[in-house]
Amino acid sequence: MSTNIGVILKDVLDMKIEELPGGVPQPEPDQVCLSMGPVGICGSDVHYWQTGRIGDFIVKAPMVLGHESAGTVCAIGGDVKHLQVGDRVAVEPGYPCYTCSACLGGRYNLCPDMKFCATPPYDGSLCQYYCHKAAFCFKLPDHVSLDEGALLEPLSVAVHACQRGKLSFGQKVLVCGAGPIGLVNMMVAKAGGASVTITDISESRLAKAKEMGADAIFHVTNRDSRETAEEIVNLSGYSDLTIECTGVESSIGTGLWATKPGGSYVQVGYGKAEVNFPIVAVGIREIDIYGIFRYANCYPKALALVASGAVNVKSLITHRFPLKDALKAFELTKAGTGVKVIIDCDN
Incomplete structure (x- = not known):
């Protein structure tokens, strides 16, 4: 096949399925060309479609x-x-410059020259054929499916978050938000x-x-952060580690009060x-606050979790x-129906 069909964001609210220029791409010396299989839709994809930007990342072409x-x-x-040829791989979607201080220090996710799929101005992988740096393609064991390989991406976000928060055995963890990212953090x-x-x-x-294994669930109906936190603490005690996955101001406050x-x-x-947010409560209680941006060196760990059966990411998939x-x-996905929606590029 000489054509390459993909999903292209032309402009805000203007998305098309059409043939990409140039046909099937040819890999550079350090790349592989992939016949793409499953691609999950992320909230960031929807956000670019609806608004044309995420922070300073603006769609201009x-x-x-x-x-x-x-x-x-x-x-x-x-x-x-x-x-x-023939190897099945998961694609870690970003690759850095390898030479800046962030890269040399092992935190390549902070590289100022990161080239990340579907982050302007770089194309993503929602197409039939796609070339990527081979160093960021991870061969899947025979018993790990392509679906699981695709979902190593959100799972790596959770691996990074738990590492940043210094997760340890026996802790009580509070996860704020039961969307796809909240669920992988829970797992x-x-x-x-x-x-x-x-x-x-x-x-x-x-x-x-x-259904996926939460020890306790809490339905948030009160927008008062402190009152909600008190109800959560009454349910399951204070958390050793809180992972906030919504970005909603009231949820941030709740998470801090419940830590x-x-x-x-x-x-x-x-x-x-x-x-x-309640900064005085943070200070007098010496709560350590960590930010995360994507992940670094997490794909092998995420793959090990899936390959060992410790985490079942297939349970996230509700539609394809x-x-x-x-x-x-x-x-x-925009309507918030289901959890993880998969698009099969080979179908």
């Missing part, structure tokens, strides 16, 4: 969407030694030996969280650029569509 992906190697560059925390309470405003998402003195708090969700119905898949 047509861009292929998608970054939660896996595929099969169909061509390799001349310098690639660890992969061969990683439980795999690390923690008990998890998870909150949300949606009863259906809380039911899904309970024990000397505990840790990780901000995963992004909402408004500036929020109010062929590539030709990608617009329907995006509409479903």
